Every structure is written in structure tokens, then in C-alpha cells.
Amino acid sequence: MTIAGICELVLETDDVDRLRAFYEEKLGLRQLLAEDDGRVWLKAGERCRLGIWSPGEKEYSDRGGRHVHFAFSVGAEGLDRLSSKLRESSVEVEGPVEHDGGDRSAYFFDPAGNRVEIWDFFRDGDGADDGVMALAEGGDGA
Secondary structure, three states: OOOOOOOOOEOOOOOOHHHHHHHHHHOOOOEEEEEEOOOEEEEOOOOOEEEOOOOOOOOOOOOOOOOOOEEEEHHHHHHHHHHHHHHOOOOOOOOEEEEOOEEEEEEOOOOOOOEEEEEEEOOHHHHHHHHHHHHOOOOOOO
């Protein structure tokens, strides 16, 4: 297999500054990688970036769309800390929910209505040992 992971995820919003502030202030994605006309890129781990874009067609026919949810990888302490921090700032958080295998997730909506998950799967529980293969082998696939 040649795919090594997710390089970037792009969210579309009518208010780039508001969504950027949410991810910087609430989730700690404070390292700005780039900013240009209606777009910002924030560092999201060592090998991924989060794009926040205004609506409209971009190069390569990029355009907005709907998705179900996405997940950020965190450790158990980060999951608890971020869940508490989000609640303290009036963000409604579901969980942490414990899954079969010992991993946990928490779910919330960002200001643009995107469903976001913070998940300790690759840091704790079965995913820490088996990575994504734990899902293929009958893990709960949260």
C-alpha cells in the first residue's frame, strides 16, 4: 500500500476567522503554516494540516462539500483535557465514550457545523499496538 496517512483536511466556512479562532483557541492548533486569499492552513500534528477555506471554487476544481465527521488523534490525557476545555468554553461535548478495545472518543460540533471527534485510538487501547489494523480485525470502528 502506498497511502501513508492523511496529509490535509479542508473545511469550508462562511467565516474563516471565526473557525480559525475556534481551532486555534479551543483545540490548540496555533501554528499557522500559511494564509492567503480566504484560506488558512494550521498544523495538525507532525504530518497533517487543517485548511479552513471560504466558499468558492479554488485551483484544481476544489469546492466545498459535506462530510460525516473527522477525528483528531490525541492521547488519553489530551482527550480529557480538551473535553474539559471545550465544556468550559460552552461547547457541548458528547463523551468521552469508551469503545471496545479500551480507546475513547469525544464528539462535538465546530462553529461551522462540522462534526469533530477527538480519539485516543492510536495512542491508547488496541490501536496503540495494532494501528488501523485493529479496525480491520473487528475493532469497534468508532
